[in-house]
Amino acid sequence: MIIFETVSKIYIPKTVALKNVSFEIQDNEFISIVGKSGAGKTTLIKLLLREEPVTNGKIFFREKNIATIKPRNLPVFRRKIGAIFQDYRLLPHKTVFENVAYAMEVMGGTDYEVFRDVPKILRIVGLEDRGNNFPRELSGGEKQRTAIARALAIRPQLIIADEPTGNLDPYHSKDIIHLLEKINDLGTTVILSTHDKAVINGLKRRVVTLSNGEIVRDEQRGRFIL
């Protein structure tokens, strides 16, 4: 589904964030990217979302080199990917319901679909009672569940979660990871970037370890070793 082909990213003047990174992600896989802060996890995700261009190498999404996507087609490309971040990135002036609905409306979903699907999705993430609340009225865990609901709303082929548990206590972290596993079981590919040892060791899935911008380990049923 996704292929990284000797990808490098250098921030001017000479900060090397990623160096000759090559790996492949299959459909329906749950893959964790681990590494210390500054190892290149976030850079890798930014490149995959084409928030930034690669310096060298190629990234393929369903056999298409994402560097060749024209700027005006970027929104369409990004609608295939649900993204979840450590800082939640919710729209502060929209309620939980509206945040989730926005993702569907962006896709051109009809009002009927929005009012049919959003309550269902909110039920899946356990926020059925919080639909009318604004993000500032939610706890960290609830904010992250809203972000996951939003990612789900577009029925993505891939979900990228960049440190989704970074701001959460262990109880809520577990909660979020369970939710991601559930989503993966339903057929969506998940990329999880984290430096949370407990999370990784509990998952028992594929782990790619980054260090100083290079892949130092890539194991099926991996563990957190740095």
Next chain:
Amino acid sequence: MFTYLRRTTRFGWYNFWRGGSLSLATVFVLIVTISLMASLLIAQGGVKHLIVQIQDKIDISVYLKSDLTQEEVLKTQEKLSDMPEVQTVIMVSKEDALIEFKEKHKNDPVLLESLEIVGVNPFYGSLNIRATTPDQYAAILTVLNSSAMENVVHKVDYVEKKTVIERLSKFISNVNAFGLFLAIALGVVAILVTFNTIRVAIYDSSKEISIMRLVGASNSFIRGPFIVQGIIAGTIAATISFLILFLVTYFSGDRVESITNGFNLFSWFGARAIGLFFLQLATGIVLGVVSSLVAIRKYLTV
């Protein structure tokens, strides 16, 4: 398309309503700008009125020789009336001048007595000439002083008024030029302040815009609500500033009328109310929308 418009409008309204103090600041700045523009327009109307008032008081009096026949006087009047610079020529005959003098001084027996002692009518018939614009008096004067008029004209009462007339025409053109300069300068300042306020409001939303892009919103889907916000702010500001102007002109109308000798602010406003409202509305909406578009452009580059 209909769904897009409906959603854009809804998002714009929610953004405006939930924007709180920033939306309020935008509306306030727009009110100041729109009111300023409208006040400049009204001030221009007032100045025009004053100028017309003053211009109406200027004329040249030509005293005619006393031995002229009625026919000769009429011919001269006709000749002057035909000049393109001349707006009106009013004839005051010797008899009219006498009656007018008597009427004016009816409470002054000494003057009236001295008139009787003289025995004959000592007044000259005269033509009061009014030019279309004050700067044309010089041209009219040249004709009056020419040899063709030598046999008709006894005296031209202009030299006394000359300096006043010249100063006045200079003053009027200065007022016009300065007024235009002031209007442009104030307009530019007001537009810049509005633009900056809206830019700050949108800067506040820059993070939101990046989130929208991440979710996959197209540029037009992001831009739309900001345009709607601009339209809402512009419309509210235009309505409020229209109401302010209405109240101000209503309550100050009489006072201004007595100061300016007949310029009634409220009736001036009333006669142009609909046009003014739409002008204010257009100013508000254009300012709001254009500032939003320019400010948001920066955040929409991929």
